[in-house]
Amino acid sequence: MKSRQRMARELKHAQTQLKYLEDKLTAEKGNEGKKGVRIFMDGAFDMMHYGHMNAFRLGRSLGTELIVGVNSDKSIIECKGPPLMKYDERLTMVKACKFVHEVVPDCPYVMNKEYLDYVIEKYDIDYVIHGDDPCIVNGKDVYETAKLAGKFRSIPRTEGVSTTDIVGRMLLMTKEHHYREDEILGHTSRFLTTSHMLRLFGAGTKAPLPSMKVVYLDGAFDMFHCGHVALLEEARKYGDYLIVGVHSDSVVNREQGQNLPLMNLHERVLSVMGCRFVDDVLIDAPYEITPEMIDRLNISTVVQSADATSSASSIKDRFSVPRKAGILKTIKNPSNFKFSNIIERISENQSTFQAKFDRKSKAEKEYHIAKYGMPLAQ
Numbered sequence: 001m002k003s004r005q006r007m008a009r010e011l012k013h014a015q016t017q018l019k020y021l022e023d024k025l026t027a028e029k030g031n032e033g034k035k036g037v038r039i040f041m042d043g044a045f046d047m048m049h050y051g052h053m054n055a056f057r058l059g060r061s062l063g064t065e066l067i068v069g070v071n072s073d074k075s076i077i078e079c080k081g082p083p084l085m086k087y088d089e090r091l092t093m094v095k096a097c098k099f100v101h102e103v104v105p106d107c108p109y110v111m112n113k114e115y116l117d118y119v120i121e122k123y124d125i126d127y128v129i130h131g132d133d134p135c136i137v138n139g140k141d142v143y144e145t146a147k148l149a150g151k152f153r154s155i156p157r158t159e160g161v162s163t164t165d166i167v168g169r170m171l172l173m174t175k176e177h178h179y180r181e182d183e184i185l186g187h188t189s190r191f192l193t194t195s196h197m198l199r200l201f202g203a204g205t206k207a208p209l210p211s212m213k214v215v216y217l218d219g220a221f222d223m224f225h226c227g228h229v230a231l232l233e234e235a236r237k238y239g240d241y242l243i244v245g246v247h248s249d250s251v252v253n254r255e256q257g258q259n260l261p262l263m264n265l266h267e268r269v270l271s272v273m274g275c276r277f278v279d280d281v282l283i284d285a286p287y288e289i290t291p292e293m294i295d296r297l298n299i300s301t302v303v304q305s306a307d308a309t310s311s312a313s314s315i316k317d318r319f320s321v322p323r324k325a326g327i328l329k330t331i332k333n334p335s336n337f338k339f340s341n342i343i344e345r346i347s348e349n350q351s352t353f354q355a356k357f358d359r360k361s362k363a364e365k366e367y368h369i370a371k372y373g374m375p376l377a378q
Contacts, residue, residue: 036063036064036065037062037063037064037065037126037127038063038064038065038066038067038123038124038125038126039059039060039062039063039065039066039067039125039126039127039129040066040067040068040069040104040119040120040123040125040127040128040129041055041056041059041066041067041068041069041128041129041130042068042069042070042071042104042107042111042128043068043069043070043071044070044071044076044080044083044090044109045070045071045090045093045094046076046083046084046085046090046163047084047085047163047166047167047223047342048085048090048093048094048097048224049161049163049166049223049224049263049267049271050158050161050191050201050224050267050270050271050274051158051161051162051191052097053097053099053201053270053271053274054158054197054201054270055131055155055157055158056068056097056099056100056274057099057200057201057274058155058156059099059129059155060099060100060101062127062129062153062155063126063127065101065102066099066100066101066102067100067101067102067103067104067123067125068094068100068102068103068104069103069104069105069107069119070087070090070091070094070103070104070105070106070107071106071107071108071109072087072105072106072107072108073086073087075106075107075108075109075110076109078109079109079110079138080109081352082352084167084342084345084346085226085342089225089226089337091103091105092226092229092230093225093226093229096226096229096233096275096276096277097274097275097276098274098275098276098278099274102123104119104123107119109142110140110142111142111143111145111146112145113145113149116128116145116146116149116151120149120151125151126151127151127152127153128143128146128151128152128153129152129153129154129155130142130143130152130154130155131154131155131156131157131158132154132155132156132157158191161191161267166223166262166263167346169262170262170342170343170346171346171350191266191267193266193267193270197270198269198270198273201270201273201274202273202281205279205280206279208240208241208279208298212239212240212241213238213239213240213241213300213301214239214240214241214242214243214297214298214299214300214301215235215236215238215239215241215242215243215299215300215301215302215303216242216243216244216245216282216289216293216294216297216299216301216302216303217231217232217235217242217243217244217245217302217303217304217305218244218245218246218247218282218285218289219244219245219246219247219305219308220246220247220252220255220256220260220261220268221244221246221268221271221272222252222260222261222262222263222268222339223262223263223339223342224263224268224271224272224275225337225339225342226335226337227333227335227336227337227338227339228272228275229275229277229335230333230334230335230337231305231331231333231334231335232244232272232275232277232278233277233334234331234332234333234334235277235303235331236277238301238303238329238331239300239301241279241280242277242278242279242280243279243280243281243282243297243299244272244278244280244281244282245281245282245285245286246265246268246269246272246281246282246283246284246285247284247285247287248265248284249261249264249265251287255287262339265283265284269281269283282297287318288317288318288321289302289318289319289321289322290321291321294321294322294325294327299322299327300327301327301328301329302319302322302327302328302329303329303330303331304319304328304329304330304331305330305331305332305333306330306331306332306333307332307333
């Protein structure tokens with residue numbers, strides 16, 4: 001009887017794998033003989049966030065492959081002042097986005113005709129894409145060359161989030177920056193997270209096959225950065241399918257204190273969903289890993305970062321179940337970059353970033369008034 005049951009399970013597993021391979025073969029056949037439409041986008045992508053990821057998603061939706069140019073530090077400094085994040089850090093974030101097919105390094109902030117011709121020819125570009133908000137440097141449209149060549153297409157700007165907004169939250173960090181009361185001491189997130197947006201970011205997500213080894217890693221993932229990317233890439237090596245748990249705002253604030261999290265739960269979830277090393281996301285993940293979680297998610301390995309910061313009393317308790325089960329793995333993050341590095345850089349150049357924030361904030365308010373006929377809600 002047990003032998004027959006085992007054979008029945010193996011047969012079901014084989015049928016599942018066959019269906020997966022048939023679907024994959026059908027998709028490949030559908031692309032045979034068709035030239036892909038290659039889309040090019042470029043930018044600084046300083047402090048890259050889910051708004052940038054959504055722009056990548058929209059850009060790729062206009063074609064089949066998205067190629068992204070990352071502006072060099074020198075080019076950014078010449079046009080708009082020094083970026084907060086270093087070139088390698090920005091490049092890592094763009095490469096890690098699941099909507100990006102290929103990256104063009106050291107792209108100039110303003111493309112002349114010669115450079116545009118070079119990119120179009122070398123990377124076989126069909127269209128150059130940018131948001132519908134104006135991009136003017138020294139009175140000149142950055143994308144004038146692409147427009148004159150008939151290669152330019154625009155996408156809607158992701159409303160409710162910008163690097164300026166996030167820098168503003170860091171400059172004025174308070175516990176109130178996720179909600180409003182009588183007195184506004186910080187920045188309220190204006191991004192409207194709908195179930196439709198979550199589905200768009202989760203497009204292509206598939207359940208793990210029975211034979212796959214499921215790895216689980218959780219955390220705050222506040223202000224998603226290159227250190228998070230390195231950790232997720234490392235964790236993915238311990239299995240075939242990575243589920244990432246994102247903790248609620250209240251849990252993050254309880255464990256990390258101060259004015260954290262900087263980004264609310266939905267913002268942090270979208271950032272993690274946009275990472276190519278993540279297969280699925282557990283939203284509002286339980287802080288304590290339970291036997292029910294391990295069973296329902298079919299978790300084979302629970303990964304913990306060796307340098308995870310949390311209250312001393314809770315680290316042992318929340319990992320006690322996977323530790324006793326022998327499935328807890330402590331790994332070292334290949335990157336030393338932390339959220340605190342961003343805060344330190346802003347603190348060291350407070351006056352510079354405050355002036356830059358004030359200038360950009362004014363421009364965004366003018367853009368909002370021109371588009372909606374009313375000022376931004378504070």
